[in-house]
Structure formats: C-alpha cells, structure tokens
Amino acid sequence: MPLALLKYALGLGERRRHFPAPQPLKKRYDVLVIGAGGHGLACAYHLAKDHAITKVAVLDKGYLGGGNTARNTTIVRANYLTEEGTAFYKESLKLFENLSSELDINTMYSKRGHLTLAHTDAALRTARWRAGVNKHLGVRSEVVGRAELRKLCPQLNLSCEVRFPVLGALYHAPGAIARHDAVAWGYARAAYRRGVDILQNTEVTGVVVEKGRVVGVKTSRGTIAADKVLQAVAGHSSLLANKLGFRLPIRTVPLQACVSQPYQPFLDPIVVSGSLHVYISQSARGEFVMGGATDPCELYNTRSTLEFKEQLMMHILELFPQLAGANLLRQWAGLADMTPDFSPVMGKTPIRNYYIDAGWGTWGFKATPVCGKRMAECIATDTTPALLKPFALSRFENFALVGEKGAASVGH
Amino acid sequence: MKLMPCPVHGERNIAEFVCKGPVLSMPSATHGSPQLWARYLFLAENKAGIIDEWWLHTASGMWFVARRDTTCDEILQTWSIEAYRKERRKKQKTTAQR
Incomplete structure (x- = not known):
C-alpha cells in the first residue's frame, strides 16, 4: 500500500485539495468566462498560458464540469463531412492526444x-x-x-x-474516448495554477452593457467589472443571449x-x-x-x-x-x-467585447481543446482566427451556413 | 406512454405525433427583408416557458396547434387550426381595443 494512502487512512497525511477553496469575489477582471465547463475552463487555461492574461475568472452557477461536460458520451473524432468541420476537429484531435501530459492528469484517452x-x-x-x-x-x-x-x-x-x-x-x-470529468478537472487545475480564479456557485444574473460594450456581469454574489466576457453556457445559451438582446440560431x-x-x-x-x-x-x-x-x-x-x-x-x-x-x-x-447547420457558433457578438461559444448540440466534448485554444486567441487579440471564421454568428444573417451532416444524433 | 390531447382524435399516444416547431408569423414573400427572413428561419427565441407549436398527427396528416411548457414538457392546451386562428383574432382585437 502506498505510504501516502496509509497516512491518509490513519488521518495523518495532509489533505491535498484538487481545487482551490471558495474565493472571495474580486472587483474586476480582464476576462470573465461564464460557465465552468470544459470549454470555458480550456479557454481560461489558454488565455493564461498562450496570452499571459491571468486576471481571469471562470464563473459557474453550479460546480465545475457539472453541466454538459459531465453528460456527453466522451467520443473524440474528426471524421466530419465539411472542410470547415474536418479542419477544426482535426486540430482538436491532435490536442486531445497530448492532453494528459499537457495538463498533468490522466484523461484516459483511449x-x-x-x-x-x-x-x-x-x-x-x-x-x-x-x-x-x-x-x-x-x-x-x-x-x-x-x-x-x-x-x-x-x-x-x-x-x-x-x-x-x-x-x-x-x-x-x-x-477515441476520453474521461470527460478528467478533462474539465485537468483544465481547471492547470488554469488555477496559472492564476485563474474559479468561482463556483456564482450564478450570472445579468450582463452590464454600456454604449454597446460589455463592462461587467451581475452575479448572485455581487457585480464584477470586466474588460471582456465569454459566454460558454451550453444548454442555456439562448436564455443568456436573449437577456442581452440578441438571438441565437439555437x-x-x-x-x-x-x-x-x-x-x-x-x-x-x-x-x-x-x-x-x-x-x-x-x-x-x-x-x-x-x-x-x-x-x-x-x-x-x-x-x-x-x-x-x-x-x-x-x-x-x-x-x-x-x-x-x-x-x-x-x-x-x-x-x-x-443549430440549423449542425455546426457551432463561435466568436464575436453584436455586443463589443462580448464573445460567444455556443451551439454545441451533440458535438461539444470533442471540440473542448481546440475551442478553448482558439477562443482564447479570439478574445486576446480581438480578431477571429481563420479556423473559427466559418462558424461566426453572422453566417445566419448572410445565409452562409456550414451544413455539417457528419454530426452525431441527427438524421441524414 | 405520454398522451397528446388531439383536438380531433382525442387522447392518443404521443408517438403518433411530430412536433413541427413554434408558431411564428412568416415575413412577407415580396416585402420581407433578408434580415427578417434570417430571423424567421434561423434565429429562434428558444424560450424556456410556455410556447405555441405546430404538431402533426402523422397517421391522419392533420396539423394543429399545441401550447406546451418547455421547462416540464407539459401540454397545456390544443386547438384545431380554425379554433386557434379565431382565438388569435379575438386576442388581437382585445389588445387593439386597449
């Protein structure tokens, strides 16, 4: 029996926390991420790692990884039908293959x-x-x-x-398949180690917009100011967007x-x-x-x-x-x-500095790493990466749909 | 087995029916702008609450309207198309009078 386990059983060992204890709210952040699922946490991690933006908080009304991240069937693949979809998921597959060592957690990628x-x-x-x-x-x-x-x-x-x-x-x-909880926990821990705050049980009740620009969010624990906000709340995307006055194709x-x-x-x-x-x-x-x-x-x-x-x-x-x-x-x-074209919605919204990551239907888990990485790039540089361009919200008003028929759980 | 109170056939197994989406007013074919059409076709309200929807009874090919709560999947009321139109007209009149 490992010594640490024996010590733990006898109540002698120190209790290591996987995650930080609940933190008090800070007044302001550079970036707020609404939704502590795989996507939101991956984005926070890449903001800190790739772009040195560490004044970041991830908010969730429940606990981390407790929404759709815990409810998918963990399949990872890239055999989509459209060029846009295939290129996007191909990068995700590549990131998934190295995820265990990158996050120092066993994602049981198989x-x-x-x-x-x-x-x-x-x-x-x-x-x-x-x-x-x-x-x-x-x-x-x-x-x-x-x-x-x-x-x-x-x-x-x-x-x-x-x-x-x-x-x-x-x-x-x-x-492949991977352990979905480990993916969320791995990103959360890696992001936290780089200075990101993870605020669980903090429900976003509204978003503060001034002159067409987001300036903060209202939460169940008070208002927080922010320069930029990402919405990554799969399953409740329309409800939050409707509060902000724009509609989603969902x-x-x-x-x-x-x-x-x-x-x-x-x-x-x-x-x-x-x-x-x-x-x-x-x-x-x-x-x-x-x-x-x-x-x-x-x-x-x-x-x-x-x-x-x-x-x-x-x-x-x-x-x-x-x-x-x-x-x-x-x-x-x-x-x-x-979504009508079985493809996600990522990138900018009609509100300045308010970004969206939504429309993940039945294809969200397998996109977790690439979406986090590219959304972080989108937020940090305020330009939409080429890989995300076909998936902009504006494609619906321009009648330029993607038409992904390689998606799961849909008849075609 | 969930039952659908069909306005014509009475209570039937919900497997006999297909949901055809929320009742929306279609933009004018000649005067509707592309933005209005995009909104009509793609940009849904996707409300959590009570909505009116088109339903089709596949066995008989009959369309009707059902009012359903999208937070608990409870079907609250159903109308034949004629009855639903009448109800809407009545509602429009009372709101206009106000």
Missing part, C-alpha cells in the same frame, strides 16, 4: 477506432464522401466492406436476417444517454449508426456507454423517457444481440443546443 455503419446505399455514398473529404484534409478515414468489418468488430451482428442489415462502414482509426433539445453495469472487455471500437440513431462504446471501467437520437421537441429539462430507451435498445440489440441480458446502471440527459 484510441479505439470509430465505425459509422451504413445500412443503405445512400449511407454508403455519404461514407465515401466523408472518407474523400477526410483523406484530402489528412484525416484517416476509409470505407470498409462487410469482410473487413467482421475483422474490425467481430462482435457486430452482420446477419442479413435483421430489419436493417449492415452493408459497410466508414472506419476512422483515430476515433433550439435546445434534450439528448439522452445511459450506461450499463460494468462487464468484461467485449467491445473495442466505437460503433455508431446514423440511420438507427445509435452509438455505443465500452468504457475503461467496462460500462457500455450508449446514446441515441435527440428528443423530438424543444425542452429545457433533463428528464429521461421510456420511449428513448425502448427505441435505443431495439436498435442496439439488433447490432449486438449479446447484450440482451445486460442491466442498465444509469441514465441521464443533457441539453443540446441544436
């Missing part, structure tokens, strides 16, 4: 390979299209047939005696997911079917992490429904009949900010 199953000729055609775009941009993706699929995932039911037989798949070798719908009890290692790759609205992977703990389609209408509620489970399990059992006896352990929902 490269598994990612299979997007095709059950129709149309889906196979889209897979070829995605593979083409990916290869062109240097992302490893290829279309595989049934024979290769049998080798890559022997557990998969390739029988033709099912409602939707599998014809082939898009195989994305770098597809409909908020719940996305439900669940995990089974832990089982012995059984499934190596991540398996996704767009047509069946299913994705499944096995975590390092042995739990099957499963998710399906978003709920059918707008809702600000994280309740779980029987309809979701019925539909999801019907399809999962068609792909993996071996799981018929598996027990569900937990189920939950997150609020997904769906």
Whole structure:
C-alpha cells in the first residue's frame, strides 16, 4: 500500500485539495468566462498560458464540469463531412492526444477506432464522401466492406436476417474516448495554477452593457467589472443571449444517454449508426456507454423517457444481440443546443467585447481543446482566427451556413 | 406512454405525433427583408416557458396547434387550426381595443 494512502487512512497525511477553496469575489477582471465547463475552463487555461492574461475568472452557477461536460458520451473524432468541420476537429484531435501530459492528469484517452455503419446505399455514398473529404484534409478515414468489418468488430451482428442489415462502414482509426470529468478537472487545475480564479456557485444574473460594450456581469454574489466576457453556457445559451438582446440560431433539445453495469472487455471500437440513431462504446471501467437520437421537441429539462430507451435498445440489440441480458446502471440527459447547420457558433457578438461559444448540440466534448485554444486567441487579440471564421454568428444573417451532416444524433 | 390531447382524435399516444416547431408569423414573400427572413428561419427565441407549436398527427396528416411548457414538457392546451386562428383574432382585437 502506498505510504501516502496509509497516512491518509490513519488521518495523518495532509489533505491535498484538487481545487482551490471558495474565493472571495474580486472587483474586476480582464476576462470573465461564464460557465465552468470544459470549454470555458480550456479557454481560461489558454488565455493564461498562450496570452499571459491571468486576471481571469471562470464563473459557474453550479460546480465545475457539472453541466454538459459531465453528460456527453466522451467520443473524440474528426471524421466530419465539411472542410470547415474536418479542419477544426482535426486540430482538436491532435490536442486531445497530448492532453494528459499537457495538463498533468490522466484523461484516459483511449484510441479505439470509430465505425459509422451504413445500412443503405445512400449511407454508403455519404461514407465515401466523408472518407474523400477526410483523406484530402489528412484525416484517416476509409470505407470498409462487410469482410473487413467482421475483422474490425467481430462482435457486430452482420446477419442479413435483421430489419436493417449492415452493408459497410466508414472506419476512422483515430476515433477515441476520453474521461470527460478528467478533462474539465485537468483544465481547471492547470488554469488555477496559472492564476485563474474559479468561482463556483456564482450564478450570472445579468450582463452590464454600456454604449454597446460589455463592462461587467451581475452575479448572485455581487457585480464584477470586466474588460471582456465569454459566454460558454451550453444548454442555456439562448436564455443568456436573449437577456442581452440578441438571438441565437439555437433550439435546445434534450439528448439522452445511459450506461450499463460494468462487464468484461467485449467491445473495442466505437460503433455508431446514423440511420438507427445509435452509438455505443465500452468504457475503461467496462460500462457500455450508449446514446441515441435527440428528443423530438424543444425542452429545457433533463428528464429521461421510456420511449428513448425502448427505441435505443431495439436498435442496439439488433447490432449486438449479446447484450440482451445486460442491466442498465444509469441514465441521464443533457441539453443540446441544436443549430440549423449542425455546426457551432463561435466568436464575436453584436455586443463589443462580448464573445460567444455556443451551439454545441451533440458535438461539444470533442471540440473542448481546440475551442478553448482558439477562443482564447479570439478574445486576446480581438480578431477571429481563420479556423473559427466559418462558424461566426453572422453566417445566419448572410445565409452562409456550414451544413455539417457528419454530426452525431441527427438524421441524414 | 405520454398522451397528446388531439383536438380531433382525442387522447392518443404521443408517438403518433411530430412536433413541427413554434408558431411564428412568416415575413412577407415580396416585402420581407433578408434580415427578417434570417430571423424567421434561423434565429429562434428558444424560450424556456410556455410556447405555441405546430404538431402533426402523422397517421391522419392533420396539423394543429399545441401550447406546451418547455421547462416540464407539459401540454397545456390544443386547438384545431380554425379554433386557434379565431382565438388569435379575438386576442388581437382585445389588445387593439386597449
């Protein structure tokens, strides 16, 4: 037994805090980040590390990493369909690969390979299209047939005696899973070590704007002045933006997911079917992490429904009949900010020095590192980096949508 | 099983219905500016609270309006299109009189 553990058990060792104790509010900061999820914390970290801006505070109405960061299904991949999307997520994948050493925390990043199953000729055609775009941009993706699929995932039911037989798949070798909590905690700790304040249980009740320019925020613990403010409050983006008088291209719908009890290692790759609205992977703990389609209408509620489970399990059992006896352990929902073109909204807003990071629908976790890095650049230099330009809020008024059909949980 | 009080068919399984988004007034096809159209098409209010929505009963192809609370998913009231129009006109009249 490690000595530290023994000391701790006997009550002799010092209790090391992962995070700072609650701090008193300061009067002003250079940058305030609203929302202590992965994105907000990553941005604060990169502001301090890359741009030497350390008078930064991250505010959250709850606890850090307690929102959608804790509710996603932890898949990391870059096999998107549009050039804009693929380039963006490619950089994220690269950052994710080195994240454990960069943040000095085990993110349990595990490269598994990612299979997007095709059950129709149309889906196979889209897979070829995605593979083409990916290869062109240097992302490893290829279309595989049934024979290769049998080798890559022997557990998969390739029988033709099912409602939707599998014809082939898009195989994305770098597809991975990571521990979402560790990503948020790692960024929080690394940011804190560089001087960033993390203010949990501090709800933002309003934003102070003077002459079209943001000057501070009102919180449940008093008003704080700031030169620049970033909004990164997935699931509540529209509500905050509406308070400021501008609208976002977002409909908020719940996305439900669940995990089974832990089982012995059984499934190596991540398996996704767009047509069946299913994705499944096995975590390092042995739990099957499963998710399906978003709920059918707008809702600000994280309740779980029987309809979701019925539909999801019907399809999962068609792909993996071996799981018929598996027990569900937990189920939950997150609020997904769906945009009309299945792409995020990042960069400047109609209010000066007020930046936005929103519209992360079902594709937010995998973008955490790149979004933090590039949003920090955007805030520090007040210019939109090339990688973020296609995702500006103004694209909707200019009718220049991105049209990302490689997103998860959406029918295409 | 969640039930939808359909104005024509009565209470039915909600799986028979599709939500078609909030009731919005469409900009004029000839006079509406691009900004108005962008707002109508993309920039949603996305309100947390009570909204009126279009719903479709897929089995019969019938459209109607339902009032729903987007914080708890409770369906508060439903109308046939005619009844909803009548109600709106009445409301507009009373607000105009004020």
